[in-house]
Amino acid sequence: MQPQKPPSLWVDNNHAIVRRGMVACLQQAGFVIRGESAGLAPTPVVGRLDVLLFESEGTALRRAVRLVAGSPTRLVATVRIASEQQVREIVDAGVAAVLPHDGLTPESLVANVRAVVAGAVTLPGDLLVRLLTHVTRTASLGPAALNARERSVLRLLAEGLDTRGIAEDLRFSERTVKNVVHDVLTKLNCRTRAQAVALATREGTI
Template sequence: MERTEVPLWLDESNVIFRRGLADCLTVAGFTIVGESAGLRPLPDLGTAALLVAEADGAGLDAVARLVAERPVPLLGVLDAPRPELVRSALEHGFAGLLVRAETTPDSLVAAVDAVAAGSGSLPPAALAGLLSGVGGDALRLRAAAELLARRELDVLRLLAEGSSTREIAGTLCYSERTVKNIVHDTLAKLNCRTRAHAVAIVVRQGAL
């Protein structure tokens, strides 16, 4: 997919950071179709193919409601990779996350590319936070991951490495339709809304 085919909407309260995002993404070949702060003005998801938004704070429910009405992939920006923030963002449907202080032009573009291609994108700090926050729900996570077949774990492993559906199909000698069906079944088994959420659950219990 060409980057010009992925129009973006940026929702970010810090105007300087938002302008930095816009500049980096424009230079990389993306089109910015709109900007907002705290969903004001309300993002027009009829014109955007992907929404970059703040993924912590009180606005998560509002973002989830917005994309429920007009589904588009979500890439979130976190102030800190605390386990509870990462889990909450993934549970609200974010397919990828960035940590504000650690975001570089290259990591930003790579994350947007991955989310636009249908893959998840979690920075090392976010994964580390999840691994450190297993806590009392470890048994639930282990039980969920044990439901997965070997081929489902293989697909999740490649997703965790940032592979696209086409790349996974080539690596595993499957059709792209088969990969999509495996991903769909995996999300259903794990009761996840996004690929990134599924990868995070399985990483946290050590199956990958």
């Protein structure tokens, strides 16, 4: 068996000192940094990237989403001021993690990026609360809307497990887990896993 390749990232941030600090932390943790940018210039090359870590300011979110469209590269957004509208737009766009600059530490940066590489979706508690205020309510949500298997999968999603971790915990195939997640998103009228977790948490389903 060949050794697993270390995850590769591109780091984007408008402030050189912050950017280089992130790069140093991630390199020390074993990540491969493929490039750096400020305001997504130069344009990140996503072909070999596991994660594009970018600063969500101005039009950066839309540009980052377009860059990774059709690729397996996952997005991690850093934000300076996380307004409710900004959090909503970021999560709706399918970003896997939102990291506020305020309170971001080397340890939390590395832990969140590792979780994203593993397939998880991560949101800090305060941002999850903001997301709860905008997630669409559905009349069918409740104990009768989700079966026991769907609630189990959703509960493990809320704990930060990725598809493989859920499959191992519940002794399902990864394909089954993906199908269950799809059914959950459909029933809850949610576009992303983070939305589903937020809605189910607010409604007391998990």
